[in-house]
Amino acid sequence: MGDIAKGVLGGGWSLLVGWILPTAINLGILAITMGPSLRQVPVANQIFTASPGAKALLLLIASVLTGLILNALQVPLYRVLEGYLLWPARLYARRSRHHRKRRSDLADVLTRTRRARRSAAERMQSAGTAQGPPTPDGEAPPAPDPRNEVLTATQQALLGERLARYPVQDDQVTPTRLGNAIRRLEEYGYDRYRLDSQVLWNELTAMAPEQARRQVDTARTSVDFFIALLYGHTVLVAMALCATSVDSADPPVLLGTAGVLCALCPLWYRAAVAATDEWAAAVRALVNLGRHPLAQAMGLDLPQDIAEEREMWRMVSRMSRSRFHDRAVALNRFRSPPGMGEPR
Structure with missing residues (x-):
């Protein structure tokens, strides 16, 4: 049970809250508002005429599977909202x-x-x-x-x-508010220390304190939650508009649902932007606390001078993202003697 609890509170918790829970909310909205209008569709009719237990099980399975798919597609989903993908x-x-x-x-x-x-x-x-000159009644202004x-x-x-x-x-x-809010946390390490956290992310998270890693995962979960809600509402709006052509459709309910969901989409987007504040703070802590153990793990001696440290991380980042060049031997002056790893 202890291992299961650790798994749920770890990466599984981020997946559950960030993607599966908002998917279940969107599927619940679909069943409540559009279900009666879709009964003429054979598959939908079988679903809505099933027993309550079967409906609950089906909702759970659909939420988990759809949430897993959205989690796997989170990179392109984020990039569209950040302005990197599908933007002229x-x-x-x-x-x-x-x-x-x-x-x-x-x-x-x-x-x-x-x-x-x-x-x-x-x-x-x-x-x-x-005090200035007194007023006519003798009091100071x-x-x-x-x-x-x-x-x-x-x-x-x-x-x-x-x-x-x-x-x-x-x-x-970047061209979007969400893209800028995320970009500021992505550039933090490079701007302060010339440590490209995007290139060295796996190494950095592997060596950073566990609490710092957990804070990053927890903070990002809130952003994932609102992003999943936003995409789910967008799909539901399209389905509601298409469902108005079905014979058994109730246009006022469908159009009302589409209108409410359209009004909620900007709210979820703003909430996602605001939630990046905690994410940025967690990444800042990860970089500040993780760069020392990262340097030790890479066999480097962290300089006392901040300018020297910035030069060291610049060379490490460059060597990690591009092919080896003879100029990289300049990194030798930062290497620790064998068996050593303490800062100078």
Whole structure:
């Protein structure tokens, strides 16, 4: 039982919550809203006239199989929403320019509001130490309230959160909000340490602490859940519109279902984008905590100087993603003596 529990709470839990559960929700919506309209279809009629136990078993089997298929197809499913797959070149370029401008505007607004808050705080502090001329009734003039002039600290934090969902470099910006939110966690290791976490992902996850790996899997599960819901709703909308042509169809119910699901799709997309915040934090911890044991496992001596460390990881990443070149012997100066592995 202990091994089964560990399996469920490990990778199996991510599969169950991330893909099978939303698939079961979508199949339940299909059975409740479209089932009566599909009774003229022979296969559907046999399903809906079966016993409750048989229906529950069939729903479970269909949810598991469909969830496994979606899990196997998660790379192309993600890439469509990230803007990497099935996007025309012109649309890709136009939307990327739009998000680069949006990122720049957010950075400008955040900078201005921070300066305004500092100026307002300084004015309020100076007003408290040196009061101005008294008012006609003999009271000192009130100090200016920075909240009346600039954004509050909470509003600034939310603005910074939106800006943080973009990659650091302009050339890394993608045409979709989800693509940018995921790209910022993919570029973290390379931007800070020149460690290409996408190339060295298997090595990094193999050597990182178990808690850090578990946090990454758990955080991604939330994003998977909303992505699966989004794709399932899209399929259900298409089925509802097609089912209106069936003789036994109930157009008001089908159209109403399609309308509600269409309204929910943007909500699930925004929820997926917001859920990447926890995913990005987990990947950040994975890189920060895993790069030291990774260097030791690869027989490298982690330099004390950050510039030297960045140079080491740059060479390691380059050697991992391309063929060997004689210039790679420069990595020898970072290699640990046999039997050693402690940082210098």
